[in-house]
Amino acid sequence: MSAPTNLRTTSLLLSLTLFAGCAVNPVTGRSEFAITSASKELEIGKLQYGPSQQSQGGKFTADETLVEYVSEVGQRLAAVSKRSLPYEFVIINDSVPNAWALPGGKIAVNRGLLLELSNESELAAVLGHEVVHAAARHGAQAMDRGMLLQGGLLLTSIAVHDSEFANEIVGGAKTGLQLISHKYGRDAERESDIYGIEYMVDAGYDPVGAVTLQETFVRLSGERRKDFLEGLFASHPPSAERVDNNRKKAAEYPPGGELGEVRFREKTDFLRRTKPAYSAFDQSASLATVDTDAALAAIDRAIGLLPTEPRFHGRRGDILMLRQKYTAADEAFSAALEMDDSYYEYYLGKGLANSQLGNRREARTLLDRANELLPTAVAMSELGKLSLVDGRRSDAKQYFRAAARAGGQVGREATSAFIRLDLPDDPTQYIVAEAIATNGQVFAVVTNRSPLPLREVRIVFRAIANGEAITRAVSMTSLAAGERTRATAGWQFQQSDVVTEISARVAGATL
Numbered sequence: 001m002s003a004p005t006n007l008r009t010t011s012l013l014l015s016l017t018l019f020a021g022c023a024v025n026p027v028t029g030r031s032e033f034a035i036t037s038a039s040k041e042l043e044i045g046k047l048q049y050g051p052s053q054q055s056q057g058g059k060f061t062a063d064e065t066l067v068e069y070v071s072e073v074g075q076r077l078a079a080v081s082k083r084s085l086p087y088e089f090v091i092i093n094d095s096v097p098n099a100w101a102l103p104g105g106k107i108a109v110n111r112g113l114l115l116e117l118s119n120e121s122e123l124a125a126v127l128g129h130e131v132v133h134a135a136a137r138h139g140a141q142a143m144d145r146g147m148l149l150q151g152g153l154l155l156t157s158i159a160v161h162d163s164e165f166a167n168e169i170v171g172g173a174k175t176g177l178q179l180i181s182h183k184y185g186r187d188a189e190r191e192s193d194i195y196g197i198e199y200m201v202d203a204g205y206d207p208v209g210a211v212t213l214q215e216t217f218v219r220l221s222g223e224r225r226k227d228f229l230e231g232l233f234a235s236h237p238p239s240a241e242r243v244d245n246n247r248k249k250a251a252e253y254p255p256g257g258e259l260g261e262v263r264f265r266e267k268t269d270f271l272r273r274t275k276p277a278y279s280a281f282d283q284s285a286s287l288a289t290v291d292t293d294a295a296l297a298a299i300d301r302a303i304g305l306l307p308t309e310p311r312f313h314g315r316r317g318d319i320l321m322l323r324q325k326y327t328a329a330d331e332a333f334s335a336a337l338e339m340d341d342s343y344y345e346y347y348l349g350k351g352l353a354n355s356q357l358g359n360r361r362e363a364r365t366l367l368d369r370a371n372e373l374l375p376t377a378v379a380m381s382e383l384g385k386l387s388l389v390d391g392r393r394s395d396a397k398q399y400f401r402a403a404a405r406a407g408g409q410v411g412r413e414a415t416s417a418f419i420r421l422d423l424p425d426d427p428t429q430y431i432v433a434e435a436i437a438t439n440g441q442v443f444a445v446v447t448n449r450s451p452l453p454l455r456e457v458r459i460v461f462r463a464i465a466n467g468e469a470i471t472r473a474v475s476m477t478s479l480a481a482g483e484r485t486r487a488t489a490g491w492q493f494q495q496s497d498v499v500t501e502i503s504a505r506v507a508g509a510t511l
Contacts, residue, residue, distance in 0.1 A: 026083040027136035027195050036103070036140040042086070044143075045104020045134075048176030049088065052102060054374035055169055055177050057094035058343035060111050062309050063270040067091055070109060073120060074127045078105070080202035082195075083135035089127065093311055095282050100180040101130040103139040108180075111278075115271055116216065120260025121200070121209025128196035128203075128210075136195070138188040139179050170406050171375045193242055197249045206257030207250035214243045277305035281312055288319055295319050310339035310346070317349045326356040344373035352382060360386050377406035381414045397421045412451075419450055420511050427506045431479070433459050433487070435504035440497075442489040444504035448479040455479075458507040461489040464500045473507065 023034040036044075053059055060067065067090070074089030081087070085105030092098070097113035107130045109123075117123050133139065169177055184192075193214075197207045218240060280302035287295035296319050302312045317332035333350035340346070351366030364386055367379045384399030400421065403414030423430060430450040436443055444459055457476040462469070474487050493499050 025136055027132060028191060032137070032141070033144070034137070034140070035144040036137075041103035041137070041140050043104075044175070044179075045102045045106040046086075048102055048173070048179065049106040051169075051173035051374050052100075052106075052176035052180055053090060053092060053108060054344045055173070056092045056098075056108070056110070056180075058092070058311070058340070058345070060091035060093040061340050062093075062274070062306070066114075066267055066270060069267040070114075070123070070127075073123055074107060074131070076203045077124060077128045077131050077199050080199050081131050081135050085134060087131065087134070095278055099126050099130055101133040101139065102176060102179055103134065103137070103143070105131070105134045107131065107134065111271065114268055115275065116220075117264070117268075118212065118216075118261070119209060120264040121205045121207075121258065122213045122216075123209075123260075123264065124200050124203065124205045125196060125210040125213045128199040129192045131199060132192040132195045133184070133188070136188070136191055138184060138192070139182070141188070142179065142182050142184075168376045168378065168406065168408070168410075169374065170377050170380060170402050173375055189242065190245065193246055194249050197246065201253050201257065204258050206259050207246075207253055208257075209259065210246045211243065211250055214246050218243055274306050274309075277302045277309065277312070280305065281309075281315060284315055284319065288315075288322060292319055292323050296323075308339060310336040310343065313339070314343070314346050314349060317346075317353070321349060321353060324356075326353045329353045330357065342373070344370045344376070347373065348376065348379055351379065355382055355386060360389065375402070377403040377408070377410040377414060381410055381417070384414065384417060393421060416452060416511070419452055423450075423454075423509055423511065427509050430454070431457060431506045431509060433504040433506050435461065435502045437499065437502050440493040440495070442491050442493075442499075442502055444487045444489070445484065446476065446479065446487050446504075446506075447484045448481060451481050452511060453478060453480050454509045454511060457487075457509040459487045460505045460507045461491075461503070462505070463491070463502045465491075465493065466498055479509070 023032055024030070025032050070091055071089045074087065078085070078087035087105035088107065090108050091114070092108050092110045094110045095112040096110055097116050098110040099108065099113055101107045107127065109126060109130075113126065114123070117126070193210065197210045200207050200210060280298045284295045284298035284302065287298060296316070299312060299316045299319060302309070303316065306312065313332050313336040317329045317336065320326075320329035320332055330350055330353040333346050333353065336343075336346040337350065347366045347370035351363045351370060354360075354366060355363035364383060367383050367386075370376065370379045371383075380399045380403035384396045384403065387393070387396035387399060397418060400414045400418035404411055404418050406414070419430065430448065431454065432447045432449060433444040436445060442461060442463065444461070446457065446459060448454055448457075455478050457479050459474045459476070461472045461474065464470075470491070472489050472491065474489065476485075476487055479485070487504070489504075
């Protein structure tokens with residue numbers, strides 16, 4: 001590393017320490033270097049809790065008794081936590097077994113994970129583990145490491161791994177997804193296991209639940225169950241070592257404590273009774289892109305078994321959109337919204353359907369509401385298209401610019417749409433022309449910095465030759481994405497000529 005780089009790095013670290021310092025971890029009691037303050041943790045958790053729920057399937061609402069039960073168990077553990085936080089607990093309406101915690105004590109457990117548990121003690125082990133992640137600042141520590149790696153950014157940029165939502169979300173809402181999909185290190189997992197058992201015991205639970213839970217996870221890991229590999233195991237990998245550690249920790253306490261088998265079975269009875277309906281719902285998702293007839297039959301079967309589940313009606317709307325049955329899709333999304341008006345996908349789907357039906361004003365209202373709940377590239381791109389139809393070119397550019405920040409096909413299409421609008425306004429953002437004079441000739445090295453092929457690229461050369469201003473425009477028929485080539489001015493100067501102020505300027509281009 002060069003000396004200037006060393007100086008810059010040292011300077012950056014010195015400036016970073018002005019905003020950071022040592023803090024005592026309230027769970028472990030160790031002194032730790034901390035960049036993210038406690039107030040920032042609370043702010044991030046509060047800000048990202050809603051979008052994070054939206055991005056994972058929304059809140060489970062079909063059985064309020066179960067929702068209240070999970071929250072009660074969570075608050076029982078939060079009451080014995082070594083760190084006072086505004087803890088919240090929700091059930092995510094997704095069959096993938098998973099659980100996660102955001103900074104500030106915002107915790108979620110998936111519907112699918114509840115079906116894998118045997119008793120309340122195991123549920124307490126799951127929630128206690130997540131309480132420790134929040135209390136011990138594990139999410140904040142991940143952000144701190146990201147800030148150091150990214151050069152002191154206000155918010156980190158943690159990679160999102162294997163998430164179906166990674167290419168959809170745009171803007172600040174992606175931070176929550178980054179945090180909940182972050183894979184914890186071995187030390188963080190060990191701390192959450194050990195202190196989670198302490199919390200279980202303090203709350204009156206039998207710590208054997210933490211042992212049987214990890215034994216189940218190790219078994220399922222060996223079976224390579226896809227849903228677990230995509231969910232809990234992606235961020236909380238199980239191991240025989242964790243089982244042994246939990247067994248040793250549990251042995252430190254006298255026998256006893258609550259297992260809660262009967263209560264757990266009673267409270268989760270709805271999930272077991274309705275499992276065939278949710279299985280049909282999941283089947284419809286896997287069939288949607290290959291056989292819409294079979295997908296529609298599966299979701300209709302799910303609705304027949306459980307007509308009060310809004311996600312089933314929302315999925316039916318999605319399938320009808322694929323079949324270009326926009327009026328029927330609009331009706332399906334309306335049914336979902338009547339049952340749950342807090343989930344972005346229903347507004348998004350209904351907005352897209354109304355856009356196709358020509359109801360532009362209603363479409364914009366619905367898509368704006370979808371973006372309030374969870375900003376997505378799909379909604380932004382569609383709002384861009386609607387703005388173009390209405391002649392609001394500046395608004396369209398802003399929407400396409402936002403959508404272009406996403407990945408995937410939608411992001412690529414939005415990038416093209418934005419460049420198409422922005423290129424006439426400022427071609428120099430996409431094409432660079434550097435004038436060079438040699439051997440009496442003038443040419444420009446022209447580079448297309450855009451991801452798209454361009455046509456009719458116009459370069460204007462200017463110079464002062466023997467005191468007289470001269471200009472020449474040159475056109476290039478095409479310029480491939482990333483291409484670097486020469487454009488010749490066509491001037492031939494003699495050695496006796498005095499030529500100064502040579503320049504080349506991009507005057508325009510088209511896609």
